[in-house]
Amino acid sequence: MKLVVLGLSLASSWGNGHATTYRALLAAFAARGHDVVFLEREVPWYAGDHRDLPEPGFCRFCYYRDLEDLDRWRAEIATADAVIVGSYVPDGVAVGRHVQRVARGVTAFYDIDTPVTLAKLARGDFEYLAPDIIPGYDLYLSFTGGPTLARLEREFGSPRARALYCSVDSRAYRPRDVPVRxxxxxxxxxxxxxxxxxxxxxxxxxxxxxxxxxxxxxxxxxxxxxxxxxxxxxxxxxxxxxxxxxxxxxxxxxxxxxxxxxxxxxxxxxxxxxxxxxxxxxxxxxxxxxxxxxxxxxxxxxxxxxxxxxxxxxxxxxxxxxxxxxxxxxHDSDHRAVELEAHLREAIDGKARTDRPSRDRLRSPATAPVERVSV
Structure with missing residues (x-):
């Protein structure tokens, strides 16, 4: 499938754990044969020397300057099988609304900070997510599992909340032969x-x-x-x-x-x-x-x-x-990529079932155009 991700950062791990999570997950996902595009908001605090992976080799990687500049990737978002917006994305609410308007495939929110997000929502802090856009995401991928998933569906109207824990690239993280310090x-x-x-x-x-x-x-x-x-x-x-x-x-x-x-x-x-x-x-x-x-x-x-x-x-x-x-x-990235694929396919199948009755109603005799007959 073609996946577009709008995340906090892929190029810089400075002061955030998102970058290593995205790197491990998306590299493993791409290795399964999928096409991945990552769009990152260009901000000064993740620029220059703070970029420790400026050219990821496992996906197409692009910066956008602001919401207006994001429109340059409208076609990518529209034609993707799935589009994921991550937590802490700058102007995340506006980005989410844009994605939900433009995308024809499945839309998902990946919350790498779920408990923090819910605490922010409870105090009316809508920095990157607002309650009214949660039902508009076909899938809520949550860093937190357990009872929180039912809460996301029951209280916030998510059509589908699924756990997607962080993971690790076991090829990069392994025991090293170094002196104990x-x-x-x-x-x-x-x-x-x-x-x-x-x-x-x-x-x-x-x-x-x-x-x-x-x-x-x-x-x-x-x-x-x-x-x-x-x-x-x-x-x-x-x-x-x-x-x-x-x-x-x-x-x-x-x-x-x-x-x-x-x-x-x-x-x-x-x-x-x-x-x-x-x-x-x-x-x-x-x-x-x-x-x-x-x-x-x-x-x-x-x-x-x-x-x-x-x-x-x-x-x-x-x-x-x-x-x-x-x-x-x-819990390595290969296992997590399989889980992501399964969650996205479930959402894609669910969206297809939801859309099919609408298409069938459009084709029903009651709403079909009347054929004009010449006499």
């Missing part, structure tokens, strides 16, 4: 609601364990944070260096945003990436996590500083390899 690492952009957990499960651990080494990689951390001397700060880590980073860590930490903890069933892409590198994971808790990774066999769950300190004393090599096996069996 850190006992515990964390990779993630700064977030106000994640910081208390990061402090409790890493920074306080570092203060209590001055003989161990730690690392925190990611942008936008305030200069006011007092980092212990045994915590190495890395301002930005491009995806090409993620596997080495995880492989150099005895353990890595997964910290989840508050909205996603409340919703449950919201795995971060970092969770799958670290597991694919066979790095043992220590994570905060949320509902549904035990359905993705088995606690104490594939992942360690921790609530306190003391629990993390105890975990660091363990040899969790077997746990890391068990988590990697779980990812390869169910």
């Amino acid at each position: 850190w006992d515990l690492s964390y990779l993630g952009t700064y977030s106000d609601d994640r910081q208390p957990t990061l402090t409790r499960l890493l920074i306080d651990v570092a203060r209590a364990c001055p003989d161990r080494r730690f690392a925190v990689a990611g942008p936008q951390y305030p200069a006011t944070i007092e980092w212990p001397e045994n915590v190495e700060r890395i301002a930005h880590l491009p995806p090409a260096e993620h596997a080495d980073f995880y492989s150099a860590s005895r353990f890595t930490l997964n910290v989840t945003r508050a909205d996603m903890i409340e919703a449950g069933w919201s795995p971060s892409v970092r969770l799958f990436e670290a597991a694919a590198c066979a790095t043992p994971i220590i994570s905060d808790r949320w509902q549904g996590l035990d359905q993705l990774f088995a606690p104490d066999r594939e992942i360690i769950l921790a609530d306190t500083t003391e629990q993390v300190i105890a975990a660091l004393a363990r040899d969790a090599t077997a746990m890391g390899h068990a988590a990697r096996a779980r990812v390869l069996a169910a």
